[in-house]
Amino acid sequence: MLTKGNKDGSYVVWMSRDEYQVLPREAETFEREVAIRLMGDCGLRVQEVLDVKPKHIQRMSDGEHFELEVVAGKDTTGEYDDGKHRETWLPRDVEATINRYIQEAGIGDDDLLIPRSKRTVQYWVEDAAERAAEETGDEDYHRVSTHDLRRCWANHLLVEENVSPRIVMALGGWSSYDAIEPYLAAPTEENIISSMDSVAL
Numbered sequence: 001m002l003t004k005g006n007k008d009g010s011y012v013v014w015m016s017r018d019e020y021q022v023l024p025r026e027a028e029t030f031e032r033e034v035a036i037r038l039m040g041d042c043g044l045r046v047q048e049v050l051d052v053k054p055k056h057i058q059r060m061s062d063g064e065h066f067e068l069e070v071v072a073g074k075d076t077t078g079e080y081d082d083g084k085h086r087e088t089w090l091p092r093d094v095e096a097t098i099n100r101y102i103q104e105a106g107i108g109d110d111d112l113l114i115p116r117s118k119r120t121v122q123y124w125v126e127d128a129a130e131r132a133a134e135e136t137g138d139e140d141y142h143r144v145s146t147h148d149l150r151r152c153w154a155n156h157l158l159v160e161e162n163v164s165p166r167i168v169m170a171l172g173g174w175s176s177y178d179a180i181e182p183y184l185a186a187p188t189e190e191n192i193i194s195s196m197d198s199v200a201l
Contacts, residue, residue, distance in 0.1 A: 013144050036125060036128060038052060038094075057095065070085065154168055
């Protein structure tokens with residue numbers, strides 16, 4: 001886990017996918033797991049998690065994959081009064097987890113998945129991170145915030161999976177490459193070898 005301190009005493013944390021996966025496993029309830037996975041597996045901001053309803057989940061045109069409509073995403077351009085709409089990738093295992101949660105909790109199509117406050121969701125992440133620190137012995141989990149889950153998602157796609165920056169920008173709701181640059185950690189030696197081994201120089 002890579003961490004960087006800010007002047008205000010907060011931290012920026014980059015997690016590997018394996019390090020991230022500990023957090024949803026440490027969530028105490030199904031609701032908490034869903035909230036964490038919406039951020040860490042779908043790239044939602046914490047405020048966007050609070051707006052998700054079952055009706056926002058759609059099967060894609062291939063009939064096999066799913067997308068999640070983000071109805072009031074953050075708008076940094078000032079172009080939209082009600083936030084910027086977008087569709088983001090919803091992994092099939094996350095869709096299955098959400099569907100089980102919907103069935104067990106009796107959530108209607110127009111009901112909020114996570115009818116909580118922003119601070120409550122932030123606390124859930126802090127609590128899961130505390131448990132992860134105890135489970136793994138890695139004290140850096142104490143520094144993990146909700147925004148680090150979105151950072152982990154973006155970094156994983158861009159650096160580890162080599163997904164096109166334009167696709168990541170569209171899925172995450174960024175308007176420019178400059179906006180996603182802070183989400184990137186330096187590539188690992190393994191990333192460099194796998195990317196450059198087949199390049200003819």
